[in-house]
Amino acid sequence: MDIASKPKFSVIPAIDIIAGECVRLSMGDYSKKIVYSTDPIEVAMNFQRFGFERLHLVDLEGARGESPVNLNVLERVSKGCTMEIQFGGGVKSLESATEVFSAGASRVICGSIAVENPSLFKEMLKIFGSERLILGVDIRDGKIAIKGWKKESDSDLFEIISNYAKIGVSQLICTDISKDGMLCGPAFDIYSSLKREFPGIELIASGGVSSLQDIVKLKECGADGVIVGKALYENRVDLKELSLWLQNG
Secondary structure (H helix, E strand, C coil), X not given: CXXXXXXXXXXXXXXXXXXXXXXXXXXXXXXXXEEEECCHHHHHHHHHHCCCCEEEEEEHHHHCCCCCCCHHHHHXXXXXXXXXXXXXXXXXXXXXXXXXXXXXXCEEEECHHHHXXXXXXXXXXXXHCXXXXXXXXXEECCEEEECCCCEEECCCHHHHXXXXXXXXXXXXXXXXXXXXXXXXXXXXXXXXXXXXXXXXXXXXXXXXXXXXXXXXXXXXXXXXXXXXXXXXXXXXXXXXXXXXXXXXX
């Protein structure tokens, strides 16, 4: 990728949804759910007020099922704010992807189908384009987890990314499940390795952010952006300070 065309570093606040509520999990454990708000729209509007341009919206019920469950939340959030929304959770067919785009998402995250049904994911790439589809790869103990992190795959992380990079995938979200929601710091080594191996792919890191320093370090190790959830809800990262850093960065 030409340096002049390299996109600016993105900080993407996260909203995870169960039963229409804004929640966070720890290491993907649905039994360790914390409800932070019953009004996802107000949460999204607060992020927008601080100048964020992109929102990470995940349907956790859809992720462990076969199709999105909380499309009504996506519709309401997309109508209530002007941020670009990337949506994940339950997108496992052409029909569900179409529904998600129709409900207001700008980009769709595909994880399970990219691992289990490569031919379908390739068809979706042809139909929707690489600028609208994000490859989502969630890892735990070096293995890729799918179906809402309930099932592990034997697929190799670097091999999957390499195969899809060859056919045009240009966006990647990589989540270290062992760090997600734990406020213990991101897996910097993994992201550095991925960026060295795939310099032309936009790499968004996810999981473990506990401070603004973590975000700065992710930028330094080559990531193109980061998804931040629990650190914002627990006030480990101050929204005003983060907004100022982004403006000056």
